[in-house]
Amino acid sequence: MTGVTAGSAGAVAAATRRPPAPRGSSRRRARLRETLTGYAFVGPNLVLLGLFLLYPLVLAAVLSFSRYTGFGSPEWIGIGNYADLLSDAVFWRALINTTVFTVATLTLSLGLGLGLAVLLNKALPGRAVFRTIVYAPMVVSGVASGLIGVLMFDENTGVVDKALIAAGLPPIPWQSNGGAAMVAVILMTVWGRTGFNMVIYLAGLQGISEELYEAAELEGASAWQRFRSITVPLLGPSTFFLLIMNVIYSFQVFDLVFVLTGGGPGNATTMLTTYAYANAFTTRAQGYAAAIGMVLLVLMLGFAAVQWRLNRGRDVTG
Template sequence: MREALAGWLFLTPNVLLLGLFVLVPLVWAVVISFQKTNGFGAGEFVGVANYERLISDPLFWRATANTLLFTLIVTPLSMGLGLGAAVLFNSVLPARGVFRSILIVPMAISGVATALIGVLVFNENNGILNNLIRFIGLPSVNWQSGGFAAFVSVVLVTLWWRVGFNMLIYLAGLQGIGPELYEAAELDGANAWARFRNVTVPLLGPSSFFLLILNVIYSFQVFDIVFVMTGGGPQNATSVLVTYAYDTGFVTRDQGYAAAIGVVLLLVTFVFTAVRWRTSRSRDLVE
């Protein structure tokens, strides 16, 4: 009994902070989603009108499509590049510690700072990349005014920011795999690709499961990089659900509708996580 009490005492500060800064705002957002309010004064209860409005809102569906496309591109690429970097830097590579540090550096800065660096690189008037492109005699790219180019720039900066984290998790998983397994596979005649496919990838199942959930949740909730680099433009080409909710709640001041967008995003994230957990839980255990 005393051990249980001591455990709860240690948990109490975290539980209080979690309730105050996560659960209370979450419940309040759900309440506001059933209201028509601009954030000032008492809101008017409108039932599910905000959710019905989502169905016929073309901007909501455009933001949803952009969010899904962003997730489908960034998640596999960041995991694949992270895995490749982890395998490379786990081998006997000269100055591998230096290369690891370079790849992990973006993790040490915030998303806003990363996006500001992205602006310096991808600015279509005097950005570093366009200056290099013009220097070699090629036409510059409309990174801000072109919809496709703007989306590509956001994806590239996000990958630069996320690959290091994926590499770090995979590197920890690789260092937990015993070398005797590779030796046994090599004695059985397995080449490097066969060892990677039949030994490395299955034993990294827990790491892949963890990273898949985190990368999808991050992609669904991406905001800072998009907001700083493009603001959702041009013509909503890079607008995602969180930037659309922000514009709705703090620019047009329709906070009830913005809260409904946030609740839908929460439900989608929760459903994906639950389904993935149910279908992949066995991969979280190494035999």
Template sequence: MRRRRSGLARGEALTGYTFVAPNLVLLVVFVLVPLVWAAVISLERTNGFGSGQFVGLDNYTRLVRDPVFWRATVNTLLFTVLVTPLSMALGLGIAVLLDSVLPARGLFRSILILPMAISGVATALMGVLVFDQDTGVVDKVLRAVGLPAISWQSDGTAAFASVVLVTLWWRVGFNMLIYLAGLQAINPELYEAARLDGAGGWQRFRHLTVPLVGPSSFFLLILNVVYSFQVFDIVFVMTGGGPQNATTVLVTYAYDNGFVTGDQGYAAAIGIVLLLLTLAFTVVRWRTSRTRDLVE
């Protein structure tokens, strides 16, 4: 009997490994191998796409003394701090409205989800049409009503704001969709009980809705922070990192070093630092979250 059970267990394990093997192969080939190779390149000095010279931690020492790297790091963190909470708050607010008796809910859902079907490059091109300081829609409207136009590409603050606004338009729909799924999984009897106890709309939102969508918030927080750390396409198309590095983020700076100046070793070092920042945030958030596994 024991031999039969052990044989069945080995058979089940073999079947499981057979199904998982293709994914493991893809993970190793397209994630693990490039990651290890990037770590190796980050220890070399390169000049173009030839063989590099091993320099140890010189590239990382150079990062510490590089003011553009620190500017890109600050911009990345600022972008994350602005986009993540704003997109999540807007997504939750819209999801609450669409989960209620709002008229034409289906139409509004479709409109808000539509940006999800558009690539980041296409979104950025639309952002250029809206925020271009010479021919953009926003400045044309401002001039038409007698207000001064905004130098979206010449002023650093305005350029950064335009990137944030376009990113919010692109990301809010996804956050709304996840929150809407979480809201629809909540038992309506909880809200009815809260009403009977005299809880108002804000109290129900604060003490019921927000805690019960905790798993959705945990998922979206990790996803939005990772996306914000890796933002590239919208910044690259809309501003190219300018003016004067006002919108340069870590990924665009790594791109400039790796593919413009040909310093792949330094670009790889920037990528490794970005990976470590992302992993550190994810681990800390995982260990400190009390709502990721919350169920009704």
């Protein structure tokens, strides 16, 4: 009798026992928890990104199709601002200046940064001190760099012209000559950017195995051949990163130019950023300034897209 009762209880327990959940459902719930956890971590950043980047960007894009002085309501004019850009001589001058400035600073700062990185990657006395000295200008703000440039290149009291006069050479009209003013802006920018490029290249160099150089040297490769065939190709990812960063910086340069030359003389150093600023806060043509900003954004995105396509997979293959 007891056996029958025990058997009946076991049958009832087996009948009422809940079947185990499917394994696929558990995996889906785990993935959902991981997804929600990830969004919880990145959520605050996404909110800040949308509030302080995407939202102003959309407003600027809408404003670029309007005529607006900062007072009252914007007047919708369609592509009127962009049509005016095509016939604006100062805009084209600013675009040419920005292109020249970008090419010059990119070439000089990358070349100097690579050369200093190769030099300071070797065991030299006081290597850490020299690295610090080269990188130090990077921590100086653009306004401070502009003020240093004024002290260096002022036509009347500048250190450079005084040194030239002391050496028996004629002074250079840094403020009144357009070409000299652009050279001053380029030199101050190269001074400030070379240290950053050097640090990135140093990181890339320290990831290259010394065995490659030893094998090449045993094969009779010269120092230049080792640099050209090993160093430069294996620094491809670093160069790609620096190209993007330096071009974006050059297209966005404002504070140094504003303090050092103010865009003069005669718009010789006017960049797209300084021209947009002048339209927004001097002539109060804020819709026109927004259109210049949109052109600048498209140019930077276009360059980044081209570089990404040309160097796609290079960070993997070297």
